[in-house]
Amino acid sequence: MPPLPLLALAVGVSVANPFYSQSLLPPIAADLGLDAGVSVLVPAATQWGLSASLLLLLPLGDRLERRRLLVLSAAGMALACLAIVLAPSFQLLLPAFFAVGLCALVPYLLPPFLAELTPEARRGQVLGTLLSGQFSGLLLARSFSGVMAELAGWRAIYALSALLMLGVALLFRHRLPRQQPPQPLGYLALQRSQLRLWLRHPALRQACLRQALLFGAFMAIWSGLALHLAAPPWRFGPAAIGAFGLVGLVSIAAARPIGRLVDRHGPGLIVRAGCLLGLAGLLLLAFGAGSLVSLVIGMACLDLGVQGTYVAHQTTVLSLDGTARTRLGGWLFFTAYLGAALCSLLVAHVWDSWQWHGTALFAAGLVLVALLIPTSGDGSGRLTPPGRG
Incomplete structure (x- = not known):
């Protein structure tokens, strides 16, 4: 290896x-x-x-x-x-x-x-x-x-x-x-099994819906950030706006420690903590829009919160059934990208009406809904008995 x-x-x-x-x-x-x-x-x-x-x-x-x-x-x-x-x-x-x-x-x-x-x-x-x-x-x-x-x-x-x-x-x-x-399994049986997996595992549905909302908030705020920083009083150029993405270095450095926390405390606790951290970051972005320091800290909190939940959700989903890990992971990836795509379309309308503050509060609303989604199972990441998938 x-x-x-x-x-x-x-x-x-x-x-x-x-x-x-x-x-x-x-x-x-x-x-x-x-x-x-x-x-x-x-x-x-x-x-x-x-x-x-x-x-x-x-x-x-x-x-x-x-x-x-x-x-x-x-x-x-x-x-x-x-x-x-x-x-x-x-x-x-x-x-x-x-x-x-x-x-x-x-x-x-x-x-x-x-x-x-x-x-x-x-x-x-x-x-x-x-x-x-x-x-x-x-x-x-x-x-x-x-x-x-x-x-x-x-x-x-x-x-x-x-x-x-x-x-x-x-x-x-x-x-x-x-x-x-x-x-x-045969290919057609494999495709039919995906719906059965979705219906069989409440934890899968909850993780997918939660991650779709969180990724949607993440993409919405990043789309709005470029418009916000290009407008007065900032008037940043493309290079400066692109450099803002370096706040993601926080989540890169934290990914492995977050994985250890998931192993130690279970995915459920990390998911809730990530949602709360992301919500705090979005509120800071909404009400500290005139401060560059607030924008940096808020984006770092959002990025760390969303990526932390992604580690926890992936651990949960891949532990549901050892015979269907790829299909289970596929549901998580697909719904996350689908949520991001849909919310990216919505944010264009939100921006036209309410600009940066409306976009940040829209994203905060998505994270709040994600936080309210209940968690099924023991949250330990232990495998359930293998099913036919």
């Missing part, structure tokens, strides 16, 4: 790929002669690919040999990034970006893979370490791609990523053990 920090790095390299394009839209539009509105189809195609992947491909982790699926996902991502580098037109670029989303499975396959190999007493710590790599990739994707675009053009980051993902595929192929799913 590779060292855990190396696997966390592989997750960070993998999770960044779908998010590079968000800071590259102006140079993409200029290079291909596109209107700004048309260039928005690039990240949209990636998100549609990711959604299709989470719904249709991720459940295969409970049917196929898992190391092979990880290798194929990493190699597919390398090919998708190479297709972006070589695409001569926008008509060919969109399918390549869709393929980037479709192949973005490594961050979602590796946690259940390692959960299968990890003793229950250390599962939270291991997942926290992987998530620190995931947070790092998300945090650095936008700023790093912008720097690469300035130095060598917008396609350069995808050329580099193609090489890195090829290295990840080779690492998985030669260093990970083979892992057969406990009870492989």
Whole structure:
């Protein structure tokens, strides 16, 4: 087995790929002669690919040999990034970006893979370490791609990523053990089983709904923050606004200690603490909007709270049924992204009417609802008796 920090790095390299394009839209539009509105189809195609992947491909982790699926996902991502580098037109670029989303499975396959190999007493710590790599990739994707675009053009980051993902595929192929799913099912039965899992486990439904609300609040406030900092009295430029994302370093550093706290005290306590911390941060953002210090502290509290609940929720969900970990994790990932997408649409209307204060209070309302959702089960992360899934 590779060292855990190396696997966390592989997750960070993998999770960044779908998010590079968000800071590259102006140079993409200029290079291909596109209107700004048309260039928005690039990240949209990636998100549609990711959604299709989470719904249709991720459940295969409970049917196929898992190391092979990880290798194929990493190699597919390398090919998708190479297709972006070589695409001569926008008509060919969109399918390549869709393929980037479709192949973005490594961050979602590796946690259940390692959960299968990890003793229950250390599962939270291991997942926290992987998530620190995931947070790092998300945090650095936008700023790093912008720097690469300035130095060598917008396609350069995808050329580099193609090489890195090829290295990840080779690492998985030669260093990970083979892992057969406990009870492989046919594909149609696998898809039908997802609804049964949703209906069978109240803790799954609660974790998914709670994380969707929290991710929705997180994305809403980050969307509003760029508009708030670009307006008077701040008038920050893109570089200064992007640097604000460095408050996420707090959650990166805290991910592994949070995992240990989950192992020691159970996920339920960490979820409640994360919701309360996020709510406090949002109230500080709403009522301290004129202070840069308040904005920094508020964003750090929100980021730490949301990411802390993510560690706890993942520990809970992956412990519900040892025969269906990939499908259970897929529900958590899919609903989190769905909540983020829906709330990002809503925040445009909130901003038009109530600007920053309304956006911050809207996000606070989402977190408050998440805090009020009850918790089922013992909250210990112990496995329930395996079902057929």
